[in-house]
Amino acid sequence: MATETMASPVVSAGAKIKSELMQQRVRAARWFLLPMLIALAIVAGWPLLRSIYFSFTDASLNNLYGAEWIGFGNYLRWSVLESGTVRYRGLLVDPAWWNAVWNTVRFAFWSVLWETVLGMIVALVLNAEFRGRGIVRAAILIPWAIPTIVSARMWGWMLNDQFGILNDLGLRLGLLSQKVAWTATAETAMTAVLVVDIWKTTPFMALLILAGLQMIPKDIYEAADIDGVHPVKQFFKITLPLVRPALMVAIIFRVLDALRIFDLIYVLTPNSAATKTMSVLARENLFDFDNFAYGSAQSTLLFLIIAAFTILYIWLGKVNFDGGDR
Amino acid sequence: MASIELRNIRKSFGIVNVIKGVDLEIRKGEFMVFVGPSGCGKSTLLRLISGLEDITSGEMLFDGKVVNALAPSKRGIAMVFQSYALYPHMTVYENMAFGLTLEKGKDKEDIRKRVERAADMLQIRDYLDRLPKQLSGGQRQRVAIGRAITRDPKVFLFDEPLSNLDAALRVATRIEIAKLHEGMHETTMVYVTHDQVEAMTLADRICVLRDGLIEQVGTPMELYEKPDSIFVAGFIGSPKMNFIAGEKAANFDCSTLGIRGEHLQIKDDGIWEGTVIHTENLGADAYVYLEMGAEEPVVVRLEGAARYKSGEVLRVSPMQDKVHRFDEAGKPIR
Numbered sequence: 001m002a003t004e005t006m007a008s009p010v011v012s013a014g015a016k017i018k019s020e021l022m023q024q025r026v027r028a029a030r031w032f033l034l035p036m037l038i039a040l041a042i043v044a045g046w047p048l049l050r051s052i053y054f055s056f057t058d059a060s061l062n063n064l065y066g067a068e069w070i071g072f073g074n075y076l077r078w079s080v081l082e083s084g085t086v087r088y089r090g091l092l093v094d095p096a097w098w099n100a101v102w103n104t105v106r107f108a109f110w111s112v113l114w115e116t117v118l119g120m121i122v123a124l125v126l127n128a129e130f131r132g133r134g135i136v137r138a139a140i141l142i143p144w145a146i147p148t149i150v151s152a153r154m155w156g157w158m159l160n161d162q163f164g165i166l167n168d169l170g171l172r173l174g175l176l177s178q179k180v181a182w183t184a185t186a187e188t189a190m191t192a193v194l195v196v197d198i199w200k201t202t203p204f205m206a207l208l209i210l211a212g213l214q215m216i217p218k219d220i221y222e223a224a225d226i227d228g229v230h231p232v233k234q235f236f237k238i239t240l241p242l243v244r245p246a247l248m249v250a251i252i253f254r255v256l257d258a259l260r261i262f263d264l265i266y267v268l269t270p271n272s273a274a275t276k277t278m279s280v281l282a283r284e285n286l287f288d289f290d291n292f293a294y295g296s297a298q299s300t301l302l303f304l305i306i307a308a309f310t311i312l313y314i315w316l317g318k319v320n321f322d323g324g325d326r
Numbered sequence: 327m328a329s330i331e332l333r334n335i336r337k338s339f340g341i342v343n344v345i346k347g348v349d350l351e352i353r354k355g356e357f358m359v360f361v362g363p364s365g366c367g368k369s370t371l372l373r374l375i376s377g378l379e380d381i382t383s384g385e386m387l388f389d390g391k392v393v394n395a396l397a398p399s400k401r402g403i404a405m406v407f408q409s410y411a412l413y414p415h416m417t418v419y420e421n422m423a424f425g426l427t428l429e430k431g432k433d434k435e436d437i438r439k440r441v442e443r444a445a446d447m448l449q450i451r452d453y454l455d456r457l458p459k460q461l462s463g464g465q466r467q468r469v470a471i472g473r474a475i476t477r478d479p480k481v482f483l484f485d486e487p488l489s490n491l492d493a494a495l496r497v498a499t500r501i502e503i504a505k506l507h508e509g510m511h512e513t514t515m516v517y518v519t520h521d522q523v524e525a526m527t528l529a530d531r532i533c534v535l536r537d538g539l540i541e542q543v544g545t546p547m548e549l550y551e552k553p554d555s556i557f558v559a560g561f562i563g564s565p566k567m568n569f570i571a572g573e574k575a576a577n578f579d580c581s582t583l584g585i586r587g588e589h590l591q592i593k594d595d596g597i598w599e600g601t602v603i604h605t606e607n608l609g610a611d612a613y614v615y616l617e618m619g620a621e622e623p624v625v626v627r628l629e630g631a632a633r634y635k636s637g638e639v640l641r642v643s644p645m646q647d648k649v650h651r652f653d654e655a656g657k658p659i660r
Contacts (some may be wrong), residue, residue, distance in 0.1 A: 219411035222378050227397025227425030227477070237424075241415045 048303065054296035061290050074297035091297045096281065098274075101305070104277040107190065108258035111197045115254060116247070118198065124235075126206065127213045136212075144203040148325025152267035155196045159183050159268075186274040191242055193275050197258075205250055212246025213239070248317050256311065259306050278302045328389050328402065328480040328514055329354045330375060335384035337370055344370045344537035347384070357507050361525040361561070361563045362535035369485055371535070374491045375516060378626045388481070399425075401508050404474035405483040408490060412458040412473075418445075421452040424474045437476075444475040447509070448502070464495040471506070484517040485576070488524065490629045492537050504528055522562050526550070534558050557654040559584045565613055567650070574598065580651035580659050587613065587627035589648035596641030601622060602634045616640060 043045055055074055059067035076090040091097055143151065160163050161181035170176035182192045216239065224234050262279035269275045276284075282302060286295030330352040337345040344367045352358045361370040373379040374386065377398035386393050386538055393401055412421050422441045426432055445451040448468045458466055467487060469600065474482060485501070488496045504527070507515055525532045526546045534541040534557075542554040546562075553559035561569050567584045575583040592614075600616030603623055612632035614625040626642060634640065650660040 015475060130453065159584070201552070217409065219407050221414055222407070223407065223411040223473075225404050226398045226403065228397075228429070229425070229428055233428065238413060238415075282429050 005190070025083055027231055031189050042267070050059075051299045051303075053297045055300045056073050057293050059293045061287070061292050064292070070293075072294050075301075079096045084227035089293065089299065095280075097298065097301075097325070098272060100276050100278045100281040104259055104276055104279075107194065107275075107277060108255055108262060111195055112202070112251060112254045114198045115202050115205045116251060118202045119209050119250070120247075122202060122206035123209035123213055124239075140203045140206065142203075143200050146200070148200070149265045151200055151266055152196065154185060155192075155199075157270050159192055182189070183269045185273070186272065189269045189274040193268055194209050196268060197261070197264055200264075201254065201257075205254060208253070209243060209247060212243040212250075215246070216242045219315075235298070252310070252317070255309060256306060259309060260302070278305070327339070328622065330481065330514065330516070331387040331390075332371075332601060333373075334348075335371070335374060335381055335386065337367075337374055337379065337382045344538055345374065345382075348538075348540055349506060350533060350540060350543065352514060352516060355514055357510050357517065357530040358521060359517045359525040359529035359532045359638050360535055361519055361522055362541075363530055363561070363565050364520055365537075366535040367538040368520075372483055372485055373518060375481070376403055377401055381491060387478055387522060402480035403483055404477040404479035404481075405485065406467070406470050406474050406485040406487045410453065410458070410470040410490075412466060412469060413611055414568045415457055417457055418450060418461070418472075420460070420468050421469060422476050423484040425473070440476045440478070441472075447475065448472045451609040463491055464499060466493060466573040467499060468502075471535040471641075472501070475506075475510075478622055479513060482513050482515040484515065486518055486520070487488045487521070489521075495618070500524060502529060511563070514583075523564065524620045526531045526562065553584075553650065554658065556582060556584065556652050559650055559652075559658075565625045565627060569622075570618070570620055570624070572620075574618075575651075579588050579650055579656045582656070583644075583648035585644045586627040590624070590626045590642045591645065592626060592628070592642050594641060600642060602636050602640060604636060605632050607631050614640075 013096070054064075054067065056069060056071060057067035058070050058073075072090075072092055076088065076092045078088045080085050080086050092258065112234065114242060122140065126140070146154075152219050157163070159167075159182040161167060161179050161184070164182070167176065167179045171179070180188060182188045220238060221234060224238060229237065260279050261277050265275050265277055266283075278298065279302065282295050282298040284295075285291040289295075331348075331349050332350040332352075335345055335348045336343070348371065360371060362368050370379065371596065374381050377396060378391070381394050387476055388401060412431070413424065416424060419441060423437050424438045424568045426440065441454075442451065445454060448471060450465060450472055451470050453461060453465060458469065460584055461469065467490070471487070486498055487503070491499060494510075505518075507528070516525075517528060529546055531543060531545055532549055533543045536557055537657075542549060544552075549558055549562045553562065556569065560569070563585050567586050568590070570583045570585070575581060576613060598618060600613060600618040603617050604615040606613040606615075609631075610629070612628045612630065614626040614628060614632050617627060618624050624642075653659055
């Protein structure tokens with residue numbers, strides 16, 4: 001963002017002679033950007049390049065530096081058997097990997113969808129004037145402020161099949177006929193993870209949307225009242241189009257976060273094929289199974305998938321921005 | 327076309343009483359201006375009429391029917407806001423048509439005609455496809471007025487519509503609103519302002535408010551010539567009326583003597599003596615500020631240019647039939 005906004009005046013003035021003041025500004029901007037770029041190169045750029053490099057080698061944990069280049073072997077390789085059939089191997093034909101991709105995408109879609117809907121409702125409530133609004137606003141942030149490990153453990157205990165309060169409540173209220181191992185059963189594991197993530201992240205979404213809502217001037221709602229616009233129509237015709245830019249940013253934050261989900265699933269449903277995501281699988285290969293190169297290949301693919309999502313979203317989002325702004 | 331009647335209207339926000347019992351009748355087709363200093367409750371009173379605020383006690387009648395509990399959209403009103411309150415994501419056309427398109431059984435072609443007619447009245451037809459952010463302040467305010475016109479209201483409410491415009495535009499838009507009133511002479515208009523010039527130039531009748539109560543209601547010239555209190559006398563007219571107390575007032579059998587700058591004459595046998603402290607030449611007229619031992623300098627308004635030097639001593643007399651005498655309570659002695 002910063003480079004874009006700083007660079008645009010230069011482009012527009014490019015045809016003319018660049019003024020000294022403008023050159024000075026551009027120089028200053030570059031100096032201000034430098035520390036961030038260096039930090040990013042060290043903490044993100046270098047590890048990323050290393051991962052990509054390792055994904056083309058046969059590296060293992062106990063032989064990182066003696067790794068040899070094997071090209072695309074980790075991604076796809078094939079051998080022709082004596083019988084003449086071709087056997088493909090590698091990440092691109094690994095069902096465990098595609099299961100993880102499917103899990104991740106499914107998780108990201110449902111969690112972000114629910115967080116957006118619930119976050120919008122919470123934000124609308126918090127945007128209204130009522131007594132003790134400040135306290136409620138602070139209180140609603142608590143789930144988000146708790147470290148994920150803690151909330152995952154907490155929910156793990158609540159969802160426990162033997163001692164969990166949810167099973168106990170369900171039985172007492174007659175909603176359940178028998179105790180359910182929510183996190184361990186393949187059918188319910190994903191739902192359990194989704195519930196915890198939605199509980200945890202809705203406040204964050206609500207806060208971002210609330211910031212957008214508070215940018216909308218109050219008087220246009222009064223104008224709408226005089227125009228006789230029904231409150232539901234006011235929401236869809238006025239609030240939603242005007243909060244849209246903030247909503248788009250909030251959603252992309254959450255999509256990126258959800259696509260690299262790791263900690264919650266690692267703690268709540270370890271080793272469940274029903275919830276194993278790309279990050280969890282990559283870590284498993286990298287450190288547990290000593291398939292360092294294979295794990296690196298998964299990490300690289302994860303990076304590419306997230307990058308593709310982001311580019312697609314920004315590209316589509318821009319089209320929509322223009323449409324919404326009319 | 328509607329008459330509005332306010333019966334002992336009160337409004338409080340929590341423990342703060344903003345409107346403290348207002349009785350007022352606004353006639354059909356009348357241009358009524360609420361004027362007063364900031365915090366006097368004039369905007370609140372307008373919002374009570376619009377229905378955007380609930381009335382705490384008292385009765386509000388439109389054409390003899392109580393409307394206390396009626397929603398704003400059911401009152402047949404349109405309102406122009408100080409901040410324009412345009413929908414930022416809609417074009418000028420959509421802004422003006424929005425309210426109409428939501429009404430059931432409205433023909434699209436009919437809506438288009440109404441919007442275009444209003445746009446022609448305000449000369450904004452060329453901007454119908456633009457967004458509010460692509461318009462200047464004056465154009466936005468015209469769109470806001472246009473949106474109100476398309477509603478074809480019985481009552482037109484203005485909440486300080488000119489205060490966000492620069493001086494030249496303010497005068498131009500003021501004239502347009504005056505023309506609008508002439509063109510819509512059946513529509514009752516209520517206009518809030520803190521600017522007494524707007525009040526004087528636009529109003530059929532002015533309602534001067536002070537501290538949540540009506541100070542005086544009357545035509546502009548009634549307020550100018552026969553103010554019911556020192557407050558009204560001081561608020562209406564520019565430059566402000568001079569108030570003289572003490573011995574000079576006692577000579578006129580009153581506790582405070584009010585005299586407008588244009589009703590003071592400089593002549594050699596004037597009854598009062600003052601020292602010139604400053605002169606303002608405005609071209610067509612001039613204000614001469616005289617130090618006369620009162621708290622504030624006395625302003626004399628002269629036609630044409632004044633060539634008095636600071637420090638010069640002048641003698642002035644009030645025109646006998648133009649003085650306003652007030653008793654200790656600030657009420658006029660007539």
